[in-house]
Amino acid sequence: MFDLLMDALSPLDGVTGRLPGAQRAWDLLAAAQRRDPAAVEELLLLPETGLWLTRLLTRLRSNGPADTPLWAEAGHLHTLAAVAAARAGLTFSFPVPALQEKVWLPTLGLARLPSAHRHRNVWTVAEVRSVHGRITLVGAYGQLRLPSVPEHPSSGWLPQRRSPLVAGAARRIPLDDLGHHRIAPMPDGAAERLTxxxxxxxxxxxxxxxxxxxxxxxxxxxxxxxxxxxxxxxxxxxxxxxxxxxxxxxxxxxxxxxxxxxxxxxxxxxxxxxxxxxxxxxxxxxxxxxAPPGAPxxxxxxxxxxxxxxxxxxxxxxxxxxxxxxxxxxxxxxxxxxxxxxxxxxxxxxxxxxxxxxxxxxxxxxxxxxxxxxxxxxxxxxxxxxxxxxEGAEVTLARRMAADHRATWRAAHVRPHPDDLAVLSAAWCAGRKRPPALPPRPHPEIRESGARHLDARAMLVRVRLADPAALDKMRDSQGDHVPGLAGAGPADVLWACAEFTASWRLYSQEIRNAPAGPATWTGLGLALADAGRSPEAVRALTVMPELVAGVHSAVREISSRTPDPTALADWLGQGGTGPSGSC
Incomplete structure (x- = not known):
């Protein structure tokens, strides 16, 4: 990968801006490698190095907009070279990128130089000076000498903290709470020091x-x-x-x-x-x-x-x-x-x-x-x-939650065929005792709907198993949302508390009052099953919930009347219809 990077950077004039050319950084890195191969290997194998390298190569190919100036992005090579040389005990002076006069030195820590900048994303150049491994950083408004033992904190210096997997072991895992190159972007764009x-x-x-x-x-x-x-x-x-x-x-x-x-x-x-x-x-x-270009x-x-x-x-x-x-x-x-x-x-x-x-x-x-x-x-x-x-109660719950998630996913992402909805809604409005048979449709349309937290009831089961008192507090809370658990509603909590009839009634009310989300429909099926009601409705809401929800919406549109959701599910589950294909 570094060979690819050097090949990409070499023909680009001025890509490193006020920093020396990439070859100078490479030469310093090579000198460090000759003195201390282990230190260089650790730096190059850091996950953040791979993330940076991939993003920079992608950026060089696409030339798209980015928050970080290209010279500062490419200049992370200079930072790696400087850290490697310092850890190898070389004596040198080398410029590196600084963000608001902050310099992140991978494996070592974050240096905060005196700064006059009040705004984010102000990139400047700082100098890393090392005499036999003792590091000083020089910025536009002052300098900072790192402790002789970089693991020790000091004014302006936050060392990278590490944790052993086994107490007292030599190998320690870096807890990277300050580096620039994140696997997952931070909400405000900047990492923060752990307390x-x-x-x-x-x-x-x-x-x-x-x-x-x-x-x-x-x-x-x-x-x-x-x-x-x-x-x-x-x-x-x-x-x-x-x-x-x-x-x-x-x-x-x-x-x-x-x-x-x-x-x-x-x-x-x-x-x-x-x-x-x-x-x-x-x-x-x-x-x-x-997949071939253009192919779905x-x-x-x-x-x-x-x-x-x-x-x-x-x-x-x-x-x-x-x-x-x-x-x-x-x-x-x-x-x-x-x-x-x-x-x-x-x-x-x-x-x-x-x-x-x-x-x-x-x-x-x-x-x-x-x-x-x-x-x-x-x-x-x-x-x-x-x-x-x-076998056991937990295994039975797991099987039910697996079926519940699959049904809820279907309700969220599987689109019933419009012809099926038209035929079934017309038959319901005409008062037919049984739904008509539908043609087989082996390949349903699957579309990302944006639905989230489809596992909310499984999360409630985990709370019930681990801490029943916490579930009772959720039940006693007021409002349409359950505190501390996105995607869960009062009817879900009632179900998790084994108040099945009450949860069935609340799911039904939610469907009647407003367009219901996918989890409300499948929750109705769970509550009906546990309350011992209507196996036909339970079947429909488990196997083809998207069809039940779709027909319910179509009937409301053509008749201006809201059908009882349990009665409609019971009707659809009586036979002759089937799921809109497997997925």
Missing amino acids: HSAYGSWSRLLQESYALLAAMDPPTADAAAVLLRSLQPMSAHERFRVRSVSSGHGVGGLASSVPDTAPLCAATLAHELQHSKLSALMHLYPLHEP QRLYYAPWRDDPRPLGGMLQGAYAFTAVARFWSACAARLAGPDGGLAAFESALWLGRLTEVVPALATDPALTAAGRDALQALHGAVVRLHGRTG
């Missing part, structure tokens, strides 16, 4: 989760010990909804909100490390052929996402969640109490979904030979794990 308390929480979580992985899932623990290279903390999120992301261009790095518990943190590590491993593999061996991509149902996904995204998700399921399966067999119940739920949920999804992916004609082999191996692993799934 001492937040850093301590992350450090404890990493050690506890690694110990849990070592006990429950040694292969993932081994991968973490070798592959995990940095963690970029993200802002806090909802309980059980950990936001995490990795990038194929920054292998070994992940960004994550702080998980509530060590098991959740361990599952997050398992998930993102799988993404990194598969990304590294796919750089060497493509698992599928790209086949979209799949992804049980772990709200939106339809193409084949590449499905491969990543299936591979990642196989490791997640393996971890939870081990926990379910060895943990007791609420932790064991939650682990049993998670294991059964993901394994049930994977046994459905992986075989469907294996039939995609775009797979390469390597892709088919990988999916065959993955399917074998899933089948073996699924064979260990027992």
Whole structure:
């Protein structure tokens, strides 16, 4: 990749602006490599280096607009060279980019030089001077000498903090809370220093989760010990909804909100490390052929996402969640109490979904030979794990939540054929006792709808298993939205609290009063099933909820009357109709 970068930069005059040419930076980096190869290797293998390199190469090819000036973006090469040379103990002076007189030195920390700038995104040049590894930074308004031990903080200097996976171990994972090159963009565009308390929480979580992985899932623990290279903390999120992301261009790095518990943190590590491993593999061996230009991509149902996904995204998700399921399966067999119940739920949920999804992916004609082999191996692993799934209340809940998510996804993204809606709505308005049969439609239209938080009821089940008192507080709260859980409504909480008749009535009222979202329709089906009412309606709302919602809307349009949603679902479920095709 660096060869590609030098080839791209060499013919461009002035691309580095007020900085020396790229070849000067390269020469300094090469001198550092001769003195201290390990230090240079660490810098070049940083996930943030891969992210920067990919983005710069993309920018050089497309020449599109960007917030960072091109010379400052290209100048990160100068920063890497200066850090490598300083760590190698060389004596030199070299200019680097500075943002508001702040200089980020990868693996070392953030220097804040005296500044007269009050606005963001003011890029200037600072000088890195090093005498046998002792660093001084010189800016336009003053200078800063770093401590002799850069890990120690001082005025104007924030060292990069690191956490060991095992207490006292030599290898420590950087907690990258200050660097410029983010896996996930920050909401305000700038990273912020973790508080001492937040850093301590992350450090404890990493050690506890690694110990849990070592006990429950040694292969993932081994991968973490070798592959995990940095963690970029993200802002806090909802309980059980950990936001995490990795990038194929920054292998070994992940960004994550702080998980509530060590098991959740361990599952997050398992998930993102799988993404990194598969990304590294796919750089060497493509698992599928790209779609021809202009050809529509086949979209799949992804049980772990709200939106339809193409084949590449499905491969990543299936591979990642196989490791997640393996971890939870081990926990379910060895943990007791609420932790064991939650682990049993998670294991059964993901394994049930994977046994459905992986075989469907294996039939995609775009797979390469390597892709088919990988999916065959993955399917074998899933089948073996699924064979260990027992029975119990948590497993039953997991199966129901898997069906609920799929039904809600259908209601959100599958579009019934307009002719089917016209025929069925006319038959309902004409008072026919049974719906007419519809022609088979094996390939439904799947369209991204923007619907989000389709897993809200599964999140409520997790709260119910882990902390029933918290669920009671949600039930007692007032308003149309449930605090702390996006996508959930009062009817969902009533269902989770086993107040099935009350939830059925509230779902029905919501449908009558206003256009209802997809989760309201499928929630009605869940409540009807648990209240022991109308198996025909339950079938329709589980198998073809998009058809029930579509006919309901069509009837309202042509008759100016709002049909009872349960009665309509019961009518559609009596036979003669079927789902609008599989997906």
